[in-house]
Amino acid sequence: MNKIFSTLVFLLLSNTAHATLNVFACEPEWAALTQELAGDQANTYTATGALQDPHRVEARPSLIAKARRADLVVCTGAELEMAWLPVVLRESGNANVQPGGEGYFEAASAVHMLEVPTRLDRGDGDVHAQGNPHIQTDARNFLPIAHALAQKMMQRDPANKALYQQRLSAFEQKWRAALARWEKQAAPLKGVAVVVQHRGFPYLTEWLGLNEVAVLEPKPGMEPSASWLAQVLDTLQQHPARMVLRAAYQSERPSAWIAQRAHIAAVELPYTVGGSDAAQDLYALFDDTIARLLKGLQ
Amino acid sequence: MFRTISLCAAVLLCQSGYAANNASAFNPAFSLILSGSYGSLQQDPATPATGFAMNPTPGHEQGFNLGESEMGISANIDPQFRGAATLALDPAGGISVENAYVQTTSLGDGLNLKFGRFFSGLGYLNEQHAHAWDFVDQPLVYAALWENQLGEDGVQLKWLAPTDMFVELGGEMGKGRGFPGSDRAKNGSGAGVLFVHVGDDIGIEQSWRAGLSMHHTRTIERESSDVPDLQGNAVTNQFTGDSRTAGLDLVWKYAPNGNLKERYLKLQGEYFRRTENGDLSYDTASANITDSYTVTQSGWYVQGMYQFKPHWRTALRYDSLDPGIASVGAANAGNVIADYAFKPSRTTFMLDYSTSEFSRIRLQLARDDSRQGLPDNQFFVQYLMSLGAHGAHSY
Numbered sequence: 166m167n168k169i170f171s172t173l174v175f176l177l178l179s180n181t182a183h184a185t186l187n188v189f190a191c192e193p194e195w196a197a198l199t200q201e202l203a204g205d206q207a208n209t210y211t212a213t214g215a216l217q218d219p220h221r222v223e224a225r226p227s228l229i230a231k232a233r234r235a236d237l238v239v240c241t242g243a244e245l246e247m248a249w250l251p252v253v254l255r256e257s258g259n260a261n262v263q264p265g266g267e268g269y270f271e272a273a274s275a276v277h278m279l280e281v282p283t284r285l286d287r288g289d290g291d292v293h294a295q296g297n298p299h300i301q302t303d304a305r306n307f308l309p310i311a312h313a314l315a316q317k318m319m320q321r322d323p324a325n326k327a328l329y330q331q332r333l334s335a336f337e338q339k340w341r342a343a344l345a346r347w348e349k350q351a352a353p354l355k356g357v358a359v360v361v362q363h364r365g366f367p368y369l370t371e372w373l374g375l376n377e378v379a380v381l382e383p384k385p386g387m388e389p390s391a392s393w394l395a396q397v398l399d400t401l402q403q404h405p406a407r408m409v410l411r412a413a414y415q416s417e418r419p420s421a422w423i424a425q426r427a428h429i430a431a432v433e434l435p436y437t438v439g440g441s442d443a444a445q446d447l448y449a450l451f452d453d454t455i456a457r458l459l460k461g462l463q
Numbered sequence: 464m465f466r467t468i469s470l471c472a473a474v475l476l477c478q479s480g481y482a483a484n485n486a487s488a489f490n491p492a493f494s495l496i497l498s499g500s501y502g503s504l505q506q507d508p509a510t511p512a513t514g515f516a517m518n519p520t521p522g523h524e525q526g527f528n529l530g531e532s533e534m535g536i537s538a539n540i541d542p543q544f545r546g547a548a549t550l551a552l553d554p555a556g557g558i559s560v561e562n563a564y565v566q567t568t569s570l571g572d573g574l575n576l577k578f579g580r581f582f583s584g585l586g587y588l589n590e591q592h593a594h595a596w597d598f599v600d601q602p603l604v605y606a607a608l609w610e611n612q613l614g615e616d617g618v619q620l621k622w623l624a625p626t627d628m629f630v631e632l633g634g635e636m637g638k639g640r641g642f643p644g645s646d647r648a649k650n651g652s653g654a655g656v657l658f659v660h661v662g663d664d665i666g667i668e669q670s671w672r673a674g675l676s677m678h679h680t681r682t683i684e685r686e687s688s689d690v691p692d693l694q695g696n697a698v699t700n701q702f703t704g705d706s707r708t709a710g711l712d713l714v715w716k717y718a719p720n721g722n723l724k725e726r727y728l729k730l731q732g733e734y735f736r737r738t739e740n741g742d743l744s745y746d747t748a749s750a751n752i753t754d755s756y757t758v759t760q761s762g763w764y765v766q767g768m769y770q771f772k773p774h775w776r777t778a779l780r781y782d783s784l785d786p787g788i789a790s791v792g793a794a795n796a797g798n799v800i801a802d803y804a805f806k807p808s809r810t811t812f813m814l815d816y817s818t819s820e821f822s823r824i825r826l827q828l829a830r831d832d833s834r835q836g837l838p839d840n841q842f843f844v845q846y847l848m849s850l851g852a853h854g855a856h857s858y
Binding site: 213214216217218220221222223224225226227229230231233234244247248249250251252255256257258259260261263287290291386387388414416 | 545566568569570571572573574575621622623624625626627628629630631660661662663664667670671672716720721722723724725773774818819820821850853855856857858
């Protein structure tokens with residue numbers, strides 16, 4: 166008990182001494198973006214790992230404790246975190262980070278959403294009413310999100326406004342240069358037919374001009390059965406694809422099954438920062454993603 | 464936004480995902496749980512566990528049954544409050560209010576205040592709704608000591624410490640609505656609960672939560688019928704006195720890479736110990752002899768649940784109860800059974816399959832040795848389906 170109290174006192178004191186921004190990032194890509202925009206000014210906690218299915222996270226005690234001390238919560242939104250984040254925020258007793266509050270930021274609110282369903286029926290599987298939430302696979306999306314996130318940080322920490330402004334400009338410049346490089350590297354991917362395991366890549370395929378011809382999951386979030394995979398194999402005989410894509414957190418079985426029978430490459434993409442050994446920051450994430458896609462062409 | 468969407472899903476009113484300009488967009492999130500079961504038992508489910516005839520026996524249903532369908536409604540009321548209600552639709556007709564509470568959303572400083580009717584925060588399983596249970600039924604200790612679940616009409620205040628580790632303190636005051644309370648209808652508080660929860664992660668693969676709970680109620684003229692006595696008759700008794708319960712709970716979860724989608728393991732155990740101290744009126748219908756009565760009852764369970772592949776889970780549970788040895792006042796020493804010399808126990812196995820996050824079909828087998836000389840082999844099939852708003856689940 167003594168230890169708890171001394172930690173408590175230490176925390177209260179240290180908070181005022183350093184005045185860093187405590188950020189609770191739902192996914193690793195937003196933690197990485199926060200790092201780019203705030204540097205040492207932010208003390209960032211990442212709620213989920215690259216090998217976790219972000220739809221299936223639990224409202225663990227550790228997450229509630231971290232949200233309690235957050236000045237800013239940075240999440241994807243678009244219902245990606247709906248199975249756990251509402252409980253975490255409610256139980257945190259932190260008035261600032263409640264949805265709609267000053268310390269709550271949804272990346273999805275800054276970008277144009279794809280695959281917004283025209284009808285909402287659970288018979289269609291695990292669909293998200295606001296559109297497909299996997300927005301981080303299109304590198305272009307990071308520009309408007311960075312802009313909106315930097316504005317939010319300036320609101321939460323006005324004392325360091327100049328720092329955020331300066332870091333945002335530097336990020337935008339560097340990111341634009343990287344975008345040009347990635348798009349040039351990815352030129353051979355234009356029009357390439359791909360199969361995806363989960364409907365998690367519409368932003369990537371739109372960005373790089375890939376052509377998605379089939380999905381291994383019969384409905385979003387449902388495991389493919391053997392008979393369904395056989396149907397996909399039939400489709401592939403008429404519309405051949407070059408590779409099958411899956412995110413690092415997904416089981417490799419369905420991809421491996423189809424790759425072997427359709428004689429195409431199975432490509433595992435890091436999907437977020439930390440999803441592969443190489444993808445240790447946002448730049449490396451897209452370097453590695455494009456390198457893996459190009460390798461799939463060979 | 465969730466509220467708008469769930470309305471669309473539940474009522475199929477809107478053509479597009481955006482219905483914010485619709486007047487009904489402010490309607491609360493609505494969800495419905497449909498559940499039912501088939502039960503095959505060898506013994507009468509109304510027979511209490513040996514030594515627990517003065518406790519409730521929630522029991523099981525035999526044959527085909529429509530379980531309790533549960534309707535959940537929740538929304539923010541204004542920037543300060545959120546409201547939630549769970550209404551249970553009784554298969555025989557009628558609606559009962561399981562939960563109906565208001566909670567604060569903007570107190571800050573780690574404080575959360577809840578008032579109305581709610582499941583007490585004691586233990587681990589007590590707050591979980593039936594559709595989130597890993598078995599068809601609650602552990603014996605919950606059935607005998609809390610009539611499955613302690614629901615309270617009152618106030619709950621929780622405080623979360625601003626520490627890296629999860630440390631939560633909570634206190635409740637209420638009417639003493641559920642057993643062991645006797646539904647106090649006077650000024651003041653009829654029951655109080657204190658609890659502390661701590662928890663954390665160990666790396667990315669493991670997480671845990673431990674808790675300590677205390678419950679106190681002053682129970683007045685709590686009546687129990689069909690209680691066996693030393694003469695071999697079944698009589699009606701009444702108890703008035705203090706009831707104090709202490710509990711310990713521990714949950715540990717493990718998932719390779721922290722990914723719950725593929726495989727995960729959950730181990731949990733809880734222990735409750737209750738001392739009741741007061742006066743017992745023996746055979747209120749005829750003899751009606753009152754004298755002192757003190758007993759300490761306890762019980763525990765441990766269970767392990769394993770999701771061995773996506774959609775498939777299996778679990779094993781062991782239950783144990785101890786009726787204790789009562790100190791019976793001299794006037795009733797020849798009437799009231801003090802020592803049953805039997806410890807009820809039960810072993811339960813479960814296998815369930817979920818086609819999606821919203822549906823589950825379950826098979827459960829149990830060997831119930833909770834009644835002396837009356838072993839019961841039990842078999843259940845259950846379905847649990849949820850439609851409408853996708854509620855977030857607690858840990």
